[in-house]
Amino acid sequence: MFAQIAAGVGMTVSITGASLLIGALLGLPLVAARRSAWTPLRTLATAYIDIVRTIPPITWLFLIYFGLPQYALRLDSVSASIIGFSMIASAYMAETYRSGLLSIPQGQWEAATALGMKFLPKTRYIITPQAFKVTLPAIAAYAISLLKDSALASTIGVHEITYQAGLVSRATHQGLLAFSIAGLLYIAMSIPLALAARRVDRVLRQKLEVA
Amino acid sequence: MPFLDQWISWLPALSPGLGVSLTLTGLCLLFGMPFGLLLALILEGPVKPLRIAALVVVEVGRGAPALVLLYLLYFGLPEGGVTLSAFATGVISLSWTTGAYASELFRSGLAAVPAGQREAAVTSGLRGWSGFRYIILPQAIRISTPPLASLGVTIFQTSSLAFVIAVPELMSKAYALGSITFEYLSVFALTSVLYGSITLVALAFVRLAEQRLSRHL
Amino acid sequence: MEIATERAASPPTVGGVKVLGLHKSYGKHAVLHDVNLDMAEGEVVSIIGPSGAGKSTFLRCLNYLEVPTAGTITIGDTTVDAGARRPDRASLDRLRRVTGMVFQNFNLFPHLTVLENITLPQMKVLGRSREEANAVADSLLNRVGLAAKSDQHPSRLSGGQQQRIAIARALALSPKVMLFDEPTSALDPELGLEVLAVMRDLADEGMTMIVVTHEMHFARDVSDRVMVMADGRVLELGPSEQVMTAPTHERTKKFLRAVLDR
Numbered sequence A: 001m002f003a004q005i006a007a008g009v010g011m012t013v014s015i016t017g018a019s020l021l022i023g024a025l026l027g028l029p030l031v032a033a034r035r036s037a038w039t040p041l042r043t044l045a046t047a048y049i050d051i052v053r054t055i056p057p058i059t060w061l062f063l064i065y066f067g068l069p070q071y072a073l074r075l076d077s078v079s080a081s082i083i084g085f086s087m088i089a090s091a092y093m094a095e096t097y098r099s100g101l102l103s104i105p106q107g108q109w110e111a112a113t114a115l116g117m118k119f120l121p122k123t124r125y126i127i128t129p130q131a132f133k134v135t136l137p138a139i140a141a142y143a144i145s146l147l148k149d150s151a152l153a154s155t156i157g158v159h160e161i162t163y164q165a166g167l168v169s170r171a172t173h174q175g176l177l178a179f180s181i182a183g184l185l186y187i188a189m190s191i192p193l194a195l196a197a198r199r200v201d202r203v204l205r206q207k208l209e210v211a
Numbered sequence B: 001m002p003f004l005d006q007w008i009s010w011l012p013a014l015s016p017g018l019g020v021s022l023t024l025t026g027l028c029l030l031f032g033m034p035f036g037l038l039l040a041l042i043l044e045g046p047v048k049p050l051r052i053a054a055l056v057v058v059e060v061g062r063g064a065p066a067l068v069l070l071y072l073l074y075f076g077l078p079e080g081g082v083t084l085s086a087f088a089t090g091v092i093s094l095s096w097t098t099g100a101y102a103s104e105l106f107r108s109g110l111a112a113v114p115a116g117q118r119e120a121a122v123t124s125g126l127r128g129w130s131g132f133r134y135i136i137l138p139q140a141i142r143i144s145t146p147p148l149a150s151l152g153v154t155i156f157q158t159s160s161l162a163f164v165i166a167v168p169e170l171m172s173k174a175y176a177l178g179s180i181t182f183e184y185l186s187v188f189a190l191t192s193v194l195y196g197s198i199t200l201v202a203l204a205f206v207r208l209a210e211q212r213l214s215r216h217l
Numbered sequence C: 001m002e003i004a005t006e007r008a009a010s011p012p013t014v015g016g017v018k019v020l021g022l023h024k025s026y027g028k029h030a031v032l033h034d035v036n037l038d039m040a041e042g043e044v045v046s047i048i049g050p051s052g053a054g055k056s057t058f059l060r061c062l063n064y065l066e067v068p069t070a071g072t073i074t075i076g077d078t079t080v081d082a083g084a085r086r087p088d089r090a091s092l093d094r095l096r097r098v099t100g101m102v103f104q105n106f107n108l109f110p111h112l113t114v115l116e117n118i119t120l121p122q123m124k125v126l127g128r129s130r131e132e133a134n135a136v137a138d139s140l141l142n143r144v145g146l147a148a149k150s151d152q153h154p155s156r157l158s159g160g161q162q163q164r165i166a167i168a169r170a171l172a173l174s175p176k177v178m179l180f181d182e183p184t185s186a187l188d189p190e191l192g193l194e195v196l197a198v199m200r201d202l203a204d205e206g207m208t209m210i211v212v213t214h215e216m217h218f219a220r221d222v223s224d225r226v227m228v229m230a231d232g233r234v235l236e237l238g239p240s241e242q243v244m245t246a247p248t249h250e251r252t253k254k255f256l257r258a259v260l261d262r
């Protein structure tokens, strides 16, 4: 039974990993737009972030998986969930980046500007390394929550952990056991993420404080 | 705007579902918040076996997806000889999730009460339970209220999961409507608008409450 | 600490303070070495000394906010012996009942109104009725000149007003001894003056007070004796006039010069 449920781990990891990666990349232009001085762009980015986050993930998945084929865009369930979760992740990642940036005291920007640094080097060498310290644990925390959200993909038929547990429980009538195993698998998978985050956090903190 | 007419004609079919979603959320907060506070008190308390039990409840509640907890209770309770309606199972399961997350928020609220407050309580003779009850706890609850309110909004969204165990809430009504009309895109768009607008309104209230509460801190 | 216990057998005058052989260390790091103090009822002692001298630690040991490593503390007729591993709850409660404490950063309860800050401890600790507690609070608020503020929350008050409320809160429990830890350090000079005025009145009315302070005027003019601390030891302890103008210890002279030059 365990093997059958654990067979979903690969799919869970793929969906979570792919969505996190795409979301992390999309989050970059999104946060830039969110902080843009040009009001229409800023409003658009803000609206996107808010709308994505105020609608439950399962609604997004259904909208994409059941709704889009109406316009001949037929997606398989895996692609549909990666698209949905990437979209959601991009909004959360943009907010994570933003709070990282906000945590940098104004004085750091000013000091870099006073030294004559342009926007890109300023961002690259002064701000990002400092913002990273705040952002990384938040990214890890979001990765864990995305990992758990990925369970929703089972509702549109993706063969990940929860889906497998459902199959097993229907076949064996041992739902308690099947879903306990599933739950423990998720917990076990998030532990390394949490530990890694704590470790990186500590190392970065030490580095920055010495500097 | 033809889709608007369509939406309006659908509202009667969806609104009972929205009612169930809101009721479900309300009950989960009603049970989940005190449960979370209880868990937090046990976790901060001196009794080790209780602490370990509470820790398991919290870690599973936060560590396992809410969906898995729903299935776990939905399939597990009958196997243990307990037969409940899907709705009751949804309430229990989501209250567990709520309590687990709330306990962490209560604990960080407790930790955020300045050490000087404990000292002032003790030097004013308020030690032990009465100091906790009258000085520390009220401040911790105030500190925790904004994140708890945000949690409430999250739980409203999470209530959509009850769909999978056939609780007739908004998602399940929407799905049913979609399978009759085959207008999935439009139906789920309307559903999104409903979830989104309620969430936004609720968040606005959270922000307002936040401002009011921070006045005396 | 057998000797200390023996000496503590002679209690101070009623309401006085007697501290014998007080030691405190954090792990291996000793912060207080053999501090002794004997005060009569109604006496005011100021404690001065450089930062890190152990002034706060000493004061906080007196009501067991810090647990001393060794020594005995007698306040009024309550004696607590740190040599005895864990003092019983009852004597700790009594020790805290007879001491009132005022903190550098006030520590008023932000979720309660000014009035409630003063009445709640009375009702919960002394079991007074709301009416009694209100009456006590009213008269104390009058005394510190803040009767008009009773329904406000602390965050609406200036630092000086908050500190006066904190004093009233402590007085409401009728302590025998008042402990002040730099009560004016967090305040602008003018606001500090209104707090010092309240403290001066309190001293005139015969309250026994121990005041850690950087206010040299207060130390000289209001207190009966001044205790100078450095590196966890008492350098000297004598009549304030003498300590402030003709200190015997070289370190004290240096410290006073440094402070007065500022």
Ligand SMILES: Nc1ncnc2c1ncn2[C@@H]1O[C@H](COP(=O)(O)OP(=O)(O)OP(=O)(O)O)[C@@H](O)[C@H]1O
Pocket (backbone or CB within 6 Å): C026, C029, C031, C049, C050, C051, C052, C053, C054, C055, C056, C057, C058
């Ligand atoms: N919790 C603690 N753990 C370890 N060392 C401590 C602790 N609290 C105080 N100390 C140390 O004890 C010494 C005395 O501190 P204390 O606060 O009593 O000094 P102070 O005379 O009140 O100084 P200040 O004028 O700065 O308030 C200091 O060296 C301090 O570092």
Ligand SMILES: [Mg+2]
Pocket (backbone or CB within 6 Å): C055, C056, C057, C182
């Ligand atoms: Mg001090």
